[in-house]
Amino acid sequence: MAKQVVAAQLAESFEFELFEGDPDHLRTVVASSSQISPWILPSKLKLRHRIGRGTFGDVWLATQHQSAGDYEEYHEVAVKMLPLIKEEHMSVLLDKFDSLFSKCQGLGGVCSIFGISIISGKICIIMKFYEGSVADKLARIKGGKLTIPDALRYGIELAQGILELHSKRILVLNLKPSNILINENDQAILGDFGVPFLLLGSLFPNSDMACRLGTPSYMAPEQWQPEVRGPISFETDSWGFGCCIVEMLTGFHPWSGRSADEIYRSVVEKHEKPQIPNGLPSSVENVLRGCFEYDLRNRPLISDILHVFKSSQNAVFSDGGWASLGSGTVTERSSSTGYTGWFLHKDRLLVGDMVRSRKPPNSCKPENMTVPEGTVVGLERDTDRDGFVLLRVHGIHDPVRVHLSALERVTFGLAAGDWLRLKEEDKKHSPVGILHSIHRDGKVAVGFIGMETLWEGNSSEFEMAESYCVGQFVRLKSNVLSPRFKWPRKRGGAWATGRIWWILPNGCLIVKFPGILTFKDECSTFLADPAEVELVSFNTCPGVVKKYQHLEDFHWTVRPLLIALGLFTAMKLGIFVGHKIGRSKVKKQQSNDIQSESPHVDHNAGNRAWIPPKVGNILFREGVATGR
Numbered sequence: 001m002a003k004q005v006v007a008a009q010l011a012e013s014f015e016f017e018l019f020e021g022d023p024d025h026l027r028t029v030v031a032s033s034s035q036i037s038p039w040i041l042p043s044k045l046k047l048r049h050r051i052g053r054g055t056f057g058d059v060w061l062a063t064q065h066q067s068a069g070d071y072e073e074y075h076e077v078a079v080k081m082l083p084l085i086k087e088e089h090m091s092v093l094l095d096k097f098d099s100l101f102s103k104c105q106g107l108g109g110v111c112s113i114f115g116i117s118i119i120s121g122k123i124c125i126i127m128k129f130y131e132g133s134v135a136d137k138l139a140r141i142k143g144g145k146l147t148i149p150d151a152l153r154y155g156i157e158l159a160q161g162i163l164e165l166h167s168k169r170i171l172v173l174n175l176k177p178s179n180i181l182i183n184e185n186d187q188a189i190l191g192d193f194g195v196p197f198l199l200l201g202s203l204f205p206n207s208d209m210a211c212r213l214g215t216p217s218y219m220a221p222e223q224w225q226p227e228v229r230g231p232i233s234f235e236t237d238s239w240g241f242g243c244c245i246v247e248m249l250t251g252f253h254p255w256s257g258r259s260a261d262e263i264y265r266s267v268v269e270k271h272e273k274p275q276i277p278n279g280l281p282s283s284v285e286n287v288l289r290g291c292f293e294y295d296l297r298n299r300p301l302i303s304d305i306l307h308v309f310k311s312s313q314n315a316v317f318s319d320g321g322w323a324s325l326g327s328g329t330v331t332e333r334s335s336s337t338g339y340t341g342w343f344l345h346k347d348r349l350l351v352g353d354m355v356r357s358r359k360p361p362n363s364c365k366p367e368n369m370t371v372p373e374g375t376v377v378g379l380e381r382d383t384d385r386d387g388f389v390l391l392r393v394h395g396i397h398d399p400v401r402v403h404l405s406a407l408e409r410v411t412f413g414l415a416a417g418d419w420l421r422l423k424e425e426d427k428k429h430s431p432v433g434i435l436h437s438i439h440r441d442g443k444v445a446v447g448f449i450g451m452e453t454l455w456e457g458n459s460s461e462f463e464m465a466e467s468y469c470v471g472q473f474v475r476l477k478s479n480v481l482s483p484r485f486k487w488p489r490k491r492g493g494a495w496a497t498g499r500i501w502w503i504l505p506n507g508c509l510i511v512k513f514p515g516i517l518t519f520k521d522e523c524s525t526f527l528a529d530p531a532e533v534e535l536v537s538f539n540t541c542p543g544v545v546k547k548y549q550h551l552e553d554f555h556w557t558v559r560p561l562l563i564a565l566g567l568f569t570a571m572k573l574g575i576f577v578g579h580k581i582g583r584s585k586v587k588k589q590q591s592n593d594i595q596s597e598s599p600h601v602d603h604n605a606g607n608r609a610w611i612p613p614k615v616g617n618i619l620f621r622e623g624v625a626t627g628r
């Protein structure tokens with residue numbers, strides 16, 4: 001008896017049930033024909049040969065057959081055969097595919113998807129077949145790399161394709177030259193998009209693949225463990241885009257020759273970045289640098305990249321160097337605000353917006369604000385991204401002129417970067433997160449530990465949470481018995497206190513323990529859920545003992561140093577006291593001897609010798625003797 005494998009609803013209009021064994025036993029129930037069905041009967045597909053094998057399955061050249069009346073026609077297609085996934089995840093994946101399929105119909109810069117099928121129990125995505133990819137081109141051409149104009153041209157076409165997907169809220173997550181296909185007009189077409197996202201969370205027989213959301217060499221830091229180091233968002237694709245351009249220009253993929261584990265250590269733990277080649281137009285170099293910012297909020301969006309690449313096409317290549325003719329937006333990290341220009345440009349102020357002075361990143365000191373609250377009454381150069389605004393500030397008669405990089409928009413009392421707590425906790429993720437954006441209507445996007453992508457909802461669902469910044473000391477709350485992440489203990493068994501070293505965009509704290517001596521192989525950083533920790537400072541430590549214990553958290557050398565200093569002081573004191581006693585004994589002995597040996601001594605002379613020395617001298621000698 002055929003056993004039912006999965007029953008999934010591909011679209012409102014399309015339902016099917018699959019039966020194990022011969023996939024042609026598929027029963028489809030088409031409720032309405034108003035929507036294009038993505039389902040392609042496996043019997044209509046004939047696999048010819050395998051084109052390649054990638055992280056997320058094999059790609060086959062195949063023919064799709066159609067019969068109409070007395071003739072049969074076929075055309076070539078590419079078939080992406082996904083790895084075998086667990087039964088229970090089939091319907092989830094098919095649902096995700098359905099949404100992807102309907103969203104990407106009619107997009108120009110991305111590979112056309114014709115439908116989906118199941119061959120030998122594996123899900124197959126049927127796509128348009130292209131003759132080659134940028135990777136193939138790099139392998140073919142002399143020198144193995146593209147010229148700057150070619151890389152810019154492909155880069156523009158690729159960015160346009162990604163932008164189309166982003167406008168439909170689809171993340172690519174697997175940008176690499178082999179997935180940049182080339183059409184008959186030598187245009188770059190984005191292929192294989194969305195596959196990592198389709199597979200995200202699926203159970204594979206191979207557990208390693210389940211947690212990998214891309215190809216290691218091209219993966220952004222947050223892509224390695226999106227639930228822990230996320231969220232993944234549009235800027236995750238900016239990192240992948242940067243990697244593609246670097247490879248096009250150098251002929252080498254980033255982290256060439258390194259294993260996945262080594263790449264993880266370089267990118268995620270050591271915050272290393274792919275190398276950008278020399279000799280690029282400054283605006284292109286700058287935007288690529290931005291693509292490799294560790295914190296995704298500091299990266300440019302694909303629309304920013306497209307803008308820079310297009311303006312750089314106006315540049316001329318002269319004497320081996322670039323002279324920029326266009327107005328490439330060169331936005332370095334602002335030394336005054338600590339944010340990159342890409343970060344600052346994501347939110348554009350409008351007249352009527354409430355604003356306040358922008359806190360430096362990782363700052364917890366709102367009291368230093370020059371403008372605690374103001375209303376935008378004028379934009380000096382509203383067409384330019386880099387200008388001044390006029391603010392109406394309470395208590396000041398005339399509008400104040402402030403550079404917009406120094407301000408942040410406050411909507412319903414919240415600004416991007418604020419720490420928030422969900423009023424109603426959801427067990428799936430931490431209740432405390434960081435606000436990434438707030439729309440003027442109150443819609444918010446928040447990063448939480450435990451969520452791969454941004455949480456979207458309304459500002460009314462939140463209250464302000466305690467904020468943390470780099471350099472602060474934290475310890476697990478005493479009521480946390482099983483923390484989300486591993487946390488070290490002190491010698492006595494109590495939770496150790498660590499210092500915040502980095503804060504991820506989902507609020508995850510990266511904590512170091514300078515108070516604990518670690519050896520080479522030992523892990524020196526730990527992760528913490530902000531909802532599970534409390535601040536430790538001298539002020540909050542009750543009593544001298546606790547304050548001293550907190551001093552030990554600053555560095556593991558504090559205790560041995562203090563012990564050494566104590567021993568040294570005790571030793572010096574011992575020597576001094578011994579010396580004094582010894583000297584007074586000798587003196588006493590001597591005076592006795594003199595008295596007994598010289599009966600003609602002038603006894604008044606002894607009184608003259610007893611003129612007291614200066615008080616300062618005594619103090620000084622004591623100071624030395626006690627080690628002070």
Ligand SMILES: Nc1ncnc2c1ncn2[C@@H]1O[C@H](COP(=O)(O)OP(=O)(O)OP(=O)(O)O)[C@@H](O)[C@H]1O
Binds near residue numbers: 051127192
């Ligand atoms: N629609 C297509 N038409 C023609 N060739 C394609 C198509 N899609 C992919 N390819 C090619 O098939 C080969 C294998 O692709 P595949 O996507 O499986 O591998 P990959 O890109 O190396 O890894 P991943 O699975 O991570 O995407 C690549 O050379 C790619 O260029």
